[in-house]
Amino acid sequence: MEIINYTEINCNNVDFRKLGLVKQICKAIKDYFWNNRKEKDSSEMIIGDPCFFLIKVFEMYHTEWQERIGEDRLIGFRVKKAEGQNTLCFHIVLENIELKDSAISYSKLSKKLRVEADVKAACRTAIDKLKSKFKIKHCNGRCPVSTLELTLDNSVVHHYDKPMNKIIDEWVELNGGYQKVYKHVNPAIGGGTITSFIDNKMIEDFIDYHNAHTHMIVLHKQGHNMIHNKNQCLTKAEEERVKLYNKLC
Numbered sequence: 001m002e003i004i005n006y007t008e009i010n011c012n013n014v015d016f017r018k019l020g021l022v023k024q025i026c027k028a029i030k031d032y033f034w035n036n037r038k039e040k041d042s043s044e045m046i047i048g049d050p051c052f053f054l055i056k057v058f059e060m061y062h063t064e065w066q067e068r069i070g071e072d073r074l075i076g077f078r079v080k081k082a083e084g085q086n087t088l089c090f091h092i093v094l095e096n097i098e099l100k101d102s103a104i105s106y107s108k109l110s111k112k113l114r115v116e117a118d119v120k121a122a123c124r125t126a127i128d129k130l131k132s133k134f135k136i137k138h139c140n141g142r143c144p145v146s147t148l149e150l151t152l153d154n155s156v157v158h159h160y161d162k163p164m165n166k167i168i169d170e171w172v173e174l175n176g177g178y179q180k181v182y183k184h185v186n187p188a189i190g191g192g193t194i195t196s197f198i199d200n201k202m203i204e205d206f207i208d209y210h211n212a213h214t215h216m217i218v219l220h221k222q223g224h225n226m227i228h229n230k231n232q233c234l235t236k237a238e239e240e241r242v243k244l245y246n247k248l249c
């Protein structure tokens with residue numbers, strides 16, 4: 001395999017369809033930041049061009065990217081050893097919140113995952129309107145988990161009873177698997193457009209399945225983070241409230 005030198009990479013001029021190349025660039029970024037670190041256990045924060053490059057790669061090829069980031073703002077990445085392991089890994093750094101498991105690996109990314117990621121994105125797009133209508137209608141009073149006052153800006157829609165990922169997996173299975181469902185997806189390679197289903201029948205079908213198998217609730221971002229384990233220290237009362245809605249979405 002050809003060795004890529006970090007200083008020669010132009011992140012703005014990469015063919016993202018070439019996954020082998022994309023992975024080599026990830027490795028070059030990782031090695032460069034680790035080798036030039038000033039602290040013993042962690043690299044400097046990766047921001048700017050290499051950060052945008054990594055975001056795009058994970059958006060395209062990592063099926064759980066959306067769940068990991070959620071509504072939070074990503075500041076950058078650091079290269080560190082994964083907890084209890086010897087392998088170097090990128091770690092996600094979010095604004096205000098520390099993820100319980102911040103490590104994210106590029107080594108397992110594949111085209112198959114890309115297909116899955118696109119189908120999942122199309123499913124999420126299918127219920128976007130439903131979600132925003134629900135949010136506007138139910139965004140009043142206090143968050144049942146954090147007890148904070150809800151506003152349109154500070155709140156998010158959370159799924160409980162069945163997590164969103166599970167709903168999607170089940171529905172895809174019923175419709176012949178990821179490869180088959182993917183034929184109905186309009187992929188958004190290179191960003192710009194939104195990944196969605198081409199035909200309305202798929203959209204309506206997914207909405208029906210979604211409505212029949214899960215529930216939505218409007219929560220304050222802080223309450224949502226409590227449920228998704230991003231905040232570690234909860235009082236007994238908070239823990240009890242989290243339990244009511246703690247199926248991940």
Ligand SMILES: [Zn+2]
Pocket residue numbers: 157158159224227228248249
């Ligand atoms: Zn949620």
